[in-house]
Amino acid sequence: MPDIIYILEMIGVVAFAISGMIVARQKNMDPVGVFTIGFVTALGGGTLRDLMMDNHPLYWIKHQEQPILILSMAVVFSYSGLAGRIRESRIVFPDAIGLGVFSILGAQLALDLGHSWFIASLLGVMTGTFGGALRDTLCNEVPFIFRKDQIYASISFAGCWLYFLCQWLLASESLALTIGLLFIVIARMAAVRFDIRLQRDHHG
Amino acid sequence: MPDIIYILEMIGVVAFAISGMIVARQKNMDPVGVFTIGFVTALGGGTLRDLMMDNHPLYWIKHQEQPILILSMAVVFSYSGLAGRIRESRIVFPDAIGLGVFSILGAQLALDLGHSWFIASLLGVMTGTFGGALRDTLCNEVPFIFRKDQIYASISFAGCWLYFLCQWLLASESLALTIGLLFIVIARMAAVRFDIRLQRDHHG
Amino acid sequence: MPDIIYILEMIGVVAFAISGMIVARQKNMDPVGVFTIGFVTALGGGTLRDLMMDNHPLYWIKHQEQPILILSMAVVFSYSGLAGRIRESRIVFPDAIGLGVFSILGAQLALDLGHSWFIASLLGVMTGTFGGALRDTLCNEVPFIFRKDQIYASISFAGCWLYFLCQWLLASESLALTIGLLFIVIARMAAVRFDIRLQRDHHG
Numbered sequence: 001m002p003d004i005i006y007i008l009e010m011i012g013v014v015a016f017a018i019s020g021m022i023v024a025r026q027k028n029m030d031p032v033g034v035f036t037i038g039f040v041t042a043l044g045g046g047t048l049r050d051l052m053m054d055n056h057p058l059y060w061i062k063h064q065e066q067p068i069l070i071l072s073m074a075v076v077f078s079y080s081g082l083a084g085r086i087r088e089s090r091i092v093f094p095d096a097i098g099l100g101v102f103s104i105l106g107a108q109l110a111l112d113l114g115h116s117w118f119i120a121s122l123l124g125v126m127t128g129t130f131g132g133a134l135r136d137t138l139c140n141e142v143p144f145i146f147r148k149d150q151i152y153a154s155i156s157f158a159g160c161w162l163y164f165l166c167q168w169l170l171a172s173e174s175l176a177l178t179i180g181l182l183f184i185v186i187a188r189m190a191a192v193r194f195d196i197r198l199q200r201d202h203h204g
Numbered sequence: 205m206p207d208i209i210y211i212l213e214m215i216g217v218v219a220f221a222i223s224g225m226i227v228a229r230q231k232n233m234d235p236v237g238v239f240t241i242g243f244v245t246a247l248g249g250g251t252l253r254d255l256m257m258d259n260h261p262l263y264w265i266k267h268q269e270q271p272i273l274i275l276s277m278a279v280v281f282s283y284s285g286l287a288g289r290i291r292e293s294r295i296v297f298p299d300a301i302g303l304g305v306f307s308i309l310g311a312q313l314a315l316d317l318g319h320s321w322f323i324a325s326l327l328g329v330m331t332g333t334f335g336g337a338l339r340d341t342l343c344n345e346v347p348f349i350f351r352k353d354q355i356y357a358s359i360s361f362a363g364c365w366l367y368f369l370c371q372w373l374l375a376s377e378s379l380a381l382t383i384g385l386l387f388i389v390i391a392r393m394a395a396v397r398f399d400i401r402l403q404r405d406h407h408g
Numbered sequence: 409m410p411d412i413i414y415i416l417e418m419i420g421v422v423a424f425a426i427s428g429m430i431v432a433r434q435k436n437m438d439p440v441g442v443f444t445i446g447f448v449t450a451l452g453g454g455t456l457r458d459l460m461m462d463n464h465p466l467y468w469i470k471h472q473e474q475p476i477l478i479l480s481m482a483v484v485f486s487y488s489g490l491a492g493r494i495r496e497s498r499i500v501f502p503d504a505i506g507l508g509v510f511s512i513l514g515a516q517l518a519l520d521l522g523h524s525w526f527i528a529s530l531l532g533v534m535t536g537t538f539g540g541a542l543r544d545t546l547c548n549e550v551p552f553i554f555r556k557d558q559i560y561a562s563i564s565f566a567g568c569w570l571y572f573l574c575q576w577l578l579a580s581e582s583l584a585l586t587i588g589l590l591f592i593v594i595a596r597m598a599a600v601r602f603d604i605r606l607q608r609d610h611h612g
Contacts, residue, residue, distance in 0.1 A: 024554070027550060027554075028555075028556065029550075029554045029555060029556070030554065030555065030556045030557070030605070030606045030607045031562075031606050031607065032553055032554060032560075032561040032562055032606065033551075033553070033554025033555065036541075036553075036554060036561075037554065047460075051255060051459060052251075052262060052265070053260075053261075053265075054258075054260040054261075054462070056461075056462040057461075057462075058460060061460070061461075061523065061527055064524060064526055064527055067526070067527075067530060068526060078606075078607065115265065116268060118268055118271070118272060119265055119268055119271075122271060133240075133342075137341065137342060137344075137545065138541075138545060138550070138551065138554070139550060140344065140545075140548065140549065140550045141344065142231060142233075142342075142343060142344045143237075143342065145236055145237070145240075146228070146231075146233045146234065146236060146237025146240060146241070146342070147232075147233060147234065147237065148232065148233070148234045149234070152236075153236040153240075154235075154236060197234070198234045198235050198236065198282075199234045199235065199282065255459060256455075256466060256469070257464075257465075257469075258462075258464040258465075319469065320472060322472055322475070322476060323469055323472055323475075326475060337444075337546075341545065341546060341548075344548065345548065346435060346437075346546070346547060346548045347441075347546065349440055349441070349444075350432070350435075350437045350438065350440060350441025350444060350445070350546070351436075351437060351438065351441065352436065352437070352438045353438070356440075357440040357444075358439075358440060401438070402438045402439050402440065402486075403438045403439065403486065
C-alpha cells in the first residue's frame with residue numbers, strides 16, 4: 001500500500017508541476033519562474049498544511065528528490081520545445097489523481113495529529129488545492145478555484161468526508177482510502193466532462 | 205471580562221468575514237471562493253500572527269466553531285439574495301470593533317509570550333489588518349490598507365501603544381484594554397466620518 | 409568577521425527596504441504601505457526561510473532594531489522629497505550586496521540546522537530573493553525574478569553552490585563566505601552591466 005501511495009503521489013506532483021510550468025510559460029517567464037511556479041504548484045499546498053499544523057520538517061525538505069525532480073523538469077521544459085506541445089487537456093487526468101491523493105493524505109495526516117474531522121477536511125482541501133491558488137496569485141490572476149469554474153475544491157471536501165465515513169463504518173484504512181481517492185478522481189473527471197459547476201454566471 | 209471579549213471577537217470575525225464575502229461576490233466568485241475569502245479575511249491576520257510567534261495550535265484550529273460559522277455564512281451568502289442587500293457602509297461599525305479587538309488582543313498575546321512593546325505593536329497591527337490585505341491580494345487588488353485611503357492600520361498602531369501606556373500607568377489590564385479598544389473604534393469611525401487620511405493624492 | 413557580516417547585512421536590509429519603498433511610492437501608496445512594502449522586501453525572504461525551517465524566534469523579532477530602522481526610513485521617505493530623488497540605478501550595488509549576504513547566510517543557516525546542500529541552496533535563494541517576490545505580489549505585479557530579466561535568482565543559486573564547494577575544498581569558513589559573496593556581487597553587477605539573461609523574448 002505505501003508504495004502505491006507514493007507512486008500516486010509522484011503522479012500528482014508531476015501533474016501539478018506541469019500545470020504550473022504551462023501557466024509560467026504562458027506568462028512568458030524565464031527558467032527561474034518556470035521552476036518556482038512548478039515548485040509552488042506541486043508542493044505549496046502541502047507546505048501550507050505542514051505550517052498550519054506545525055509539522056516539521058516540511059514534506060519537500062524530508063523528500064528532497066521531489067524538488068530535484070521539479071528542477072530537472074523545469075530545465076527540460078524551458079530549453080526544449082516540450083512546453084508548446086503539452087496541451088492542458090492532457091493533464092486533466094493526472095491532475096485529478098494529484099487532487100485525490102493530496103486531499104486524502106492531507107486529511108489523514110491531520111487526523112493522525114489529533115485534529116477533528118472538520119479541521120482535517122479543511123486541511124485536506126488546503127493540501128489538494130492551495131498549490132494551484134498560490135500559482136495563480138503569483139501569476140497575478142484571481143485563483144481559478146474561486147471562479148465559477150468546474151467544481152474542484154468542493155469535490156476534495158466531499159471526498160475527505162466520504163473517506164472519514166468509510167474509515168468509521170468499514171474500519172479498514174486502505175479500503176476507505178481507496179474509496180475516497182476513487183471518488184475524487186471520478187467526480188473530477190465527470191465535472192470536466194459534463195461541465196458541472198456550483199454556480200453559473202447569469203450572463204453565461 | 206473574557207465573555208465580553210469573546211463576544212466582541214465574534215462580532216469582529218463576522219464583520220470581517222462579511223467584508224470578505226462582499227468582495228468575493230463583487231469578483232463574481234463561486235461559493236468556494238466566497239468561503240475562502242471570508243475565512244482568510246476573518247482569520248488570516250491571527251493565523252499570520254500565530255505563525256510569526258510559533259504559537260500553536262492556531263486560533264482557528266483551537267476554535268473550530270469559527271470556521272464552521274464562516275462556512276455556514278458562505279452557504280447562506282451564496283445561495284440567498286442576501287449578498288446584494290448588505291451594503292458595505294453597514295459593516296463599518298462592526299469592522300471597527302473587529303479592528304480594535306483583534307489589534308489589542310494580538311498585541312496582548314505577543315506581550316504574554318515575552319515580546320517587546322515594539323514587536324507586540326507590529327504583531328497587533330498584523331492581527332488587525334492582514335486579513336484584509338490577504339483578501340485584497342487573493343482578489344488581485346493592491347491591498348486597501350496601503351492606499352491613500354482613510355486611516356486604518358495607523359489607528360491600530362496608535363491604539364496598541366495607548367493600550368501599553370495605560371497598562372503601565374493604570375496597572376489595570378481590563379481598564380487598559382477598554383481604553384485601547386474604545387480609542388480604535390472611535391478613531392476609525394471618525395476617520396470614515398471626517399475622511400481623515402495620512403496623505404492625499406495630489407490630483408485629488 | 410561577525411561585525412563585518414552584520415554591517416553587510418545592514419547594507420542589504422537598507423538597500424532592499426529602499427527598493428521596496430521606491431515601488432510603493434510609484435504605486436502611490438500612503439506611509440503605511442511604504443513601511444509594509446519596505447519591511448516585506450527587506451525581511452520577507454528571511455522570514456519565509458525561518459518559517460520553512462521552524463527556526464524561532466524570527467530574525468526580525470530577535471533583531472528589532474531592523475524593523476525600527478525601516479519604520480524610521482518609511483517616515484522620512486514619505487514626508488520628505490527624498491522619494492523622488494533616489495533613482496533605482498543607484499541601489500543596484502547595495503542591492504547586489506544584499507542578495508549576496510542574504511543568500512550565503514541563509515544557506516549557511518540551513519547547513520547549520522543539518523540540511524543537505526540542495527535544500528540549503530534552495531533556502532539560500534529563498535532568503536535572497538523572496539522579499540522582492542513578495543513586494544511585487546503585494547504591489548499586484550508578476551514578480552520580476554520570474555520575468556525574462558537580467559539574471560538574479562540564478563546567480564544566488566550558483567553563489568550558494570560555490571560557497572559549499574569552497575567550504576568543502578578550503579576548510580575555511582570565512583574564506584568560503586568571502587568568495588561566495590564576492591561572486592554574487594560581481595556576477596550581479598556584470599549581469600546588469602552586460603544585460604545577461606537566461607532567456608530572451610522572441611519579440612525583443
